[in-house]
Amino acid sequence: DAGITQSPRYKITETGRQVTLMCHQTWSHSYMFWYRQDLGHGLRLIYYSAAADITDKGEVPDGYVVSRSKTENFPLTLESATRSQTSVYFCASTSTSSYGYTFGSGTRLTVV
Amino acid sequence: QKEVEQNSGPLSVPEGAIASLNCTYSDRVSQSFFWYRQYSGKSPELIMSIYSNGDKEDGRFTAQLNKASQYVSLLIRDSQPSDSATYLCAVNRGTGTASKLTFGTGTRLQVTL
Numbered sequence: 271d272a273g274i275t276q277s278p279r280y281k282i283t284e285t286g287r288q289v290t291l292m293c294h295q296t297w298s299h300s301y302m303f304w305y306r307q308d309l310g311h312g313l314r315l316i317y318y319s320a321a322a323d324i325t326d327k328g329e330v331p332d333g334y335v336v337s338r339s340k341t342e343n344f345p346l347t348l349e350s351a352t353r354s355q356t357s358v359y360f361c362a363s364t365s366t367s368s369y370g371y372t373f374g375s376g377t378r379l380t381v382v
Numbered sequence: 383q384k385e386v387e388q389n390s391g392p393l394s395v396p397e398g399a400i401a402s403l404n405c406t407y408s409d410r411v412s413q414s415f416f417w418y419r420q421y422s423g424k425s426p427e428l429i430m431s432i433y434s435n436g437d438k439e440d441g442r443f444t445a446q447l448n449k450a451s452q453y454v455s456l457l458i459r460d461s462q463p464s465d466s467a468t469y470l471c472a473v474n475r476g477t478g479t480a481s482k483l484t485f486g487t488g489t490r491l492q493v494t495l
Contacts, residue, residue, distance in 0.1 A: 310487070312470070315482055321479075324479065367481035367482075368474060372428065
């Protein structure tokens with residue numbers, strides 16, 4: 271399927287477990303981003319990537335790890351999930367940094 | 383001061399009226415500005431982008447930018463019930479590979495019959 275896809279759509283995990291959220295785009299966009307969205311905070315940037323093997327921290331990176339070995343994939347890993355990481359996670363991509371982003375459908379993660 | 387500020391609303395307008403959504407930003411060097419629409423339970427969808435001072439029109443939507451006042455607005459003419467959603471203002475900060483969007487918390491718009 272063309273576009274940007276996230277998986278899973280919903281995930282429930284226990285505190286302390288490692289969780290990986292997947293993001294795949296078919297446009298060969300250079301830039302990819304991970305945001306989390308929480309009531310009262312809006313969308314906050316976790317990590318971003320300007321190209322394969324280039325990643326950088328955003329506003330709220332603690333507790334998260336990313337990698338980008340291929341242009342089309344940008345997985346986000348929660349090394350040891352905490353309840354405060356319960357959120358909706360959105361992946362986004364763009365071809366040029368000055369353009370707007372296209373978002374995936376999101377992953378709703380609940381940590382119990 | 384928040385980097386991007388929006389009134390959370392809800393902003394309630396009758397069907398057919400003009401809805402006016404406002405956003406202010408703190409970083410004077412910001413160059414690109416965007417409006418996203420987000421329906422409940424869905425992902426943000428880009429509806430307008432604006433890069434220079436003045437107005438930009440696209441159908442029923444008009445984006446307005448005033449860099450001197452650090453102010454961006456979105457006007458929705460002939461508002462429809464389907465326009466009921468949360469509207470997110472986003473500002474592009476940084477340059478080149480460090481460029482990234484910072485979002486406001488959104489304004490919830492309700493279009494009433």
